[in-house]
Amino acid sequence: MAPNSLNNQLQGILNKINKLGISKNESKSLLLKLFILKKYGLISEKSKENEFVSLEQLIREWDSSIFNFYQKIERFFISEVLIPWEIIELILNLDTILSNHDFFSSLQADTKQKEIGQYFTSEKTINEVNNKIFSTKLTSNKIHSVIDFSAGLGDFIIPLLRKTELTIYGLELDKLSFEYCICSLIFNPKLSKQRKYSLLLTIKNGDAISGFDEIVFSDLCKNNEARKLMQDYLTLRLNLINKTNIPLEEDIIRVFSIRKQIGDIDKRFKEFNWFIDYPERFLDYDLNFIEENYFDFTVGNPPWIIYGPSIKKKYRSVLSSPPFSKYLYGKYNFVLPFLILALQLTKKKGALVLPQGIVAESYGKKVREKLIEERLLTKIELCESKLFEKVVNDYCIIYWDKESKNDTFQIQDNKIQKTIHVAFASIMNSHYKIPLLPKYHSSFIEKIASRSILLKEIIFVRRGLTLAKKYQQFYSEADPENNKIEHKKLIKHNAFKSQKKEGVMNFQVFYDGDKFVYDRELLGAPGDFSLFEREKIIRRNRGRKWYIGLDLSKEIYVNDIFDIIYSIDEKVSLKALFGYLSSSLTQYLAEYFIQRDITSNVVRELPYPDFSSNNLLVMEQLVDQWLNSAKGEEEFQRLRSEIDKIVYKIFDFNKEESDFVNSNSRYNWKHEQEH
Numbered sequence: 001m002a003p004n005s006l007n008n009q010l011q012g013i014l015n016k017i018n019k020l021g022i023s024k025n026e027s028k029s030l031l032l033k034l035f036i037l038k039k040y041g042l043i044s045e046k047s048k049e050n051e052f053v054s055l056e057q058l059i060r061e062w063d064s065s066i067f068n069f070y071q072k073i074e075r076f077f078i079s080e081v082l083i084p085w086e087i088i089e090l091i092l093n094l095d096t097i098l099s100n101h102d103f104f105s106s107l108q109a110d111t112k113q114k115e116i117g118q119y120f121t122s123e124k125t126i127n128e129v130n131n132k133i134f135s136t137k138l139t140s141n142k143i144h145s146v147i148d149f150s151a152g153l154g155d156f157i158i159p160l161l162r163k164t165e166l167t168i169y170g171l172e173l174d175k176l177s178f179e180y181c182i183c184s185l186i187f188n189p190k191l192s193k194q195r196k197y198s199l200l201l202t203i204k205n206g207d208a209i210s211g212f213d214e215i216v217f218s219d220l221c222k223n224n225e226a227r228k229l230m231q232d233y234l235t236l237r238l239n240l241i242n243k244t245n246i247p248l249e250e251d252i253i254r255v256f257s258i259r260k261q262i263g264d265i266d267k268r269f270k271e272f273n274w275f276i277d278y279p280e281r282f283l284d285y286d287l288n289f290i291e292e293n294y295f296d297f298t299v300g301n302p303p304w305i306i307y308g309p310s311i312k313k314k315y316r317s318v319l320s321s322p323p324f325s326k327y328l329y330g331k332y333n334f335v336l337p338f339l340i341l342a343l344q345l346t347k348k349k350g351a352l353v354l355p356q357g358i359v360a361e362s363y364g365k366k367v368r369e370k371l372i373e374e375r376l377l378t379k380i381e382l383c384e385s386k387l388f389e390k391v392v393n394d395y396c397i398i399y400w401d402k403e404s405k406n407d408t409f410q411i412q413d414n415k416i417q418k419t420i421h422v423a424f425a426s427i428m429n430s431h432y433k434i435p436l437l438p439k440y441h442s443s444f445i446e447k448i449a450s451r452s453i454l455l456k457e458i459i460f461v462r463r464g465l466t467l468a469k470k471y472q473q474f475y476s477e478a479d480p481e482n483n484k485i486e487h488k489k490l491i492k493h494n495a496f497k498s499q500k501k502e503g504v505m506n507f508q509v510f511y512d513g514d515k516f517v518y519d520r521e522l523l524g525a526p527g528d529f530s531l532f533e534r535e536k537i538i539r540r541n542r543g544r545k546w547y548i549g550l551d552l553s554k555e556i557y558v559n560d561i562f563d564i565i566y567s568i569d570e571k572v573s574l575k576a577l578f579g580y581l582s583s584s585l586t587q588y589l590a591e592y593f594i595q596r597d598i599t600s601n602v603v604r605e606l607p608y609p610d611f612s613s614n615n616l617l618v619m620e621q622l623v624d625q626w627l628n629s630a631k632g633e634e635e636f637q638r639l640r641s642e643i644d645k646i647v648y649k650i651f652d653f654n655k656e657e658s659d660f661v662n663s664n665s666r667y668n669w670k671h672e673q674e675h
């Protein structure tokens, strides 16, 4: 993120631009274009003679012909706005080392970034992906194609510009990001005119998922006028992209002009559509579908978005058709349709950066089945660090190769620095669960599982319900100073725990009775108060950190990032469950058994020990002491360690095995203490 002073500087410039009488987005668009011009050293001091300059003037000054194209790709039409030189000067004085990401993230609101899943991949990950996908030299007598269909600022595709034998396709939904990407390309003085012309044909603004709509395309074909235009357009594009004709300025202008005419016939044809906008990859001259073209390579990092009601509504129709419908399963992360699309579109090799849930959670089952049954998968890289500052999910990189057909694939776990080779045949089971662990962990976990029952057999787990805005409002009015963190005030971590940054953490949850008044009307989501007004365990996680609280007074209401856990038919003592779920063994399982973000489903699948009545009693007593006794740090640690001992006893662990648990959990509370 840009340092605060820079952020303020940029916001200051933006405010000044805003006063020119243009909209907020137009102001951002203007600023980003000026920033790119400045980055390439294309703003000449010559223009200073004028009190005001326009973007058009600035662009024409270094390349008048570029302006003919520039207007075709502009999403916010601000090239004629007169800008006081004073603003240009502020931009010229901006720090030159400001990275694209820092600059862009200062422009784009956090809420917008979250909504469209816009987090930028590190240069290291991008290089790694590109190097692996293009590890073999491309034959120079053939044109190859690559697509990044969630291109952001173009970080995956820009380094590939060096490969002249590659036609580079890029698609981006967000207009501002698209403008940043395309302007970075066509303003770049190092790129040849031919390269720029070619990129103008292939870098587009649009929606990768809703654009994969064959119905819109078949309707276009039924319209004679549109069909005729489409054929001319396709012929032109085919010649230009296959380099039968060297692209000339007038060819490009013609392509844009026909595309516009097609869009003018029916407003549905205006929107991005894969078959209309990249027809050379899908169609023959008679507009029949052919599969041979597609894209040789696919790279990228699709948006990780929660598949909420608004997305559901927007994409319902396209996702209920092939190729998506066959592979969507259960409640999925929105990256799943992107992976399905990528697998469909790639002719040779591809790689996507994805949340780890895709390799282990049930929503990825059907797509894993495809990757495994068809032996497409070549490698899963489980990545060590968090990908982005604001995203907590662990991520992985999935590589596939449609031509390799090996019997095995690799799992590279960067966290434990191990690579294992897995035979496809070994995982052709009904769930296509990929064993992400080295053998010594998996056999240890198998052993635990063989001596356990599943939590889901004895407990009910569900996500907490979102509290209505009205309640949140009420809360912030009651405590205006803290109105930014109002929903977090529903819980409070035990003082000992909150000092620790990581580890198995327990918290005593309490209800701030002064400020919270229960009112049934205030519950937001469907469901009823009986879910809350009962003895329960409340659980949440941040990445792999696992927090747990016990509410015996039946009064805690939580928001939607929490699990509510209670016993089915009193089958299990909540205190004992609470003890077990806060033990070091659970933390070990959370890290190794789960191997990904901890969801409610994952909790259900955890093994649970069958307490004998004696052990159960001791566990309950320990939990009681722990919750009620004075909690000096030492006492606290001692009780925790006693809880661990009971758990190890139930599982019949010898010293070696309990040491194994302690030494293998990164966030183990004892482990932390030792450091």
Ligand SMILES: C[S@@+](CC[C@H](N)C(=O)[O-])C[C@H]1O[C@@H](n2cnc3c(N)ncnc32)[C@H](O)[C@@H]1O
Binding pocket: 116, 117, 118, 119, 120, 121, 148, 149, 150, 151, 152, 153, 154, 155, 156, 171, 172, 173, 174, 177, 206, 207, 208, 209, 210, 300, 301, 302, 303, 304
């Ligand atoms: C995780 S970011 C990755 C950006 C860039 N490729 C990178 O790796 O740094 C995902 C990008 O996908 C874009 N996006 C979101 N939904 C999209 C859609 N339906 N079609 C195309 N792009 C989309 C977002 O605007 C965002 O720029």
